[in-house]
Amino acid sequence: MNKAPEFSRPYRLDAIGGEPRTVHIEANEVERAALAERFGLVSIATLNADAAIRREGQRVWAEGRLKGRAVQSCVATGDPIPARVDEPFSLRFDPEGETVEDEVELDESDLDVLSYEGGSIDLGEAVAQGFSLALDPFPRVADAEDRLRAAGVKSEEEAEEARIESSPFAALKALKGE
Structure with a gap:
């Protein structure tokens, strides 16, 4: 049985139209603690994103900015290291197992393509994964x-x-x- 994501923010396809819809998502204290454990971090102080989401057929686009602050452990000494993420993202959600052959506005290298099952996308999980990938995988203190x-x-x-x-x-x- 699959465990639900710690920072789940589902958006139903039937509630997403062709015009961009602005959304703000923010992880609460419990979600941040669970994500910190999952990603092997000392802590996550903040994690949020502002995005515009829109749908074209069964394909959903999300473009915005994710921000977060965390504390990582130095891989050499174990000392805490503050980390900050503030970066744009461009995502495309495609139905699981389907290839949608439409004209693509962005170059494939300019966005991440994720799949979804059922009638909704999970923007929170996508943001959590993006945050984790944006962190330094081998943080080291200066000395x-x-x-x-x-x-x-x-x-x-x-x-x-x-x-x-x-x-x-x-x-x-x-x-x-x-």
Whole structure:
């Protein structure tokens, strides 16, 4: 059984017309806490979006801006790192399993295409996924390298050099006197 999305904001197709409809969605405290857990974040302070949604046949377009503030953990030290997302989005929702062959206003590379089942789209889940993807996947505090070095952790280059020096081929090369 599929679990309902933490930040679900469904819009029924029969309530979306051909003219753009402006909507504002915002995650509440419980939704933000559940999303933070799902995305492996320390916390999400805010998450919202303003969008214009419109329908053409069975295809739905959503264009707008998503904003959010979160706290991530440094991948090297575990220290908290504040993160801010403020970016535009362009989405197209197509019916699950159907290819709609209409003229496309935007280049395919300019928008994300999502599928939906039944008679509604879920703008909240789309915004949540967009927020997660906009965050730095490997956040690091500014002094992470220095702190790791002080703790005795080698850089990638140092580790590679040590690996090469300790390989059986390096030992053979030393025996040959090269």
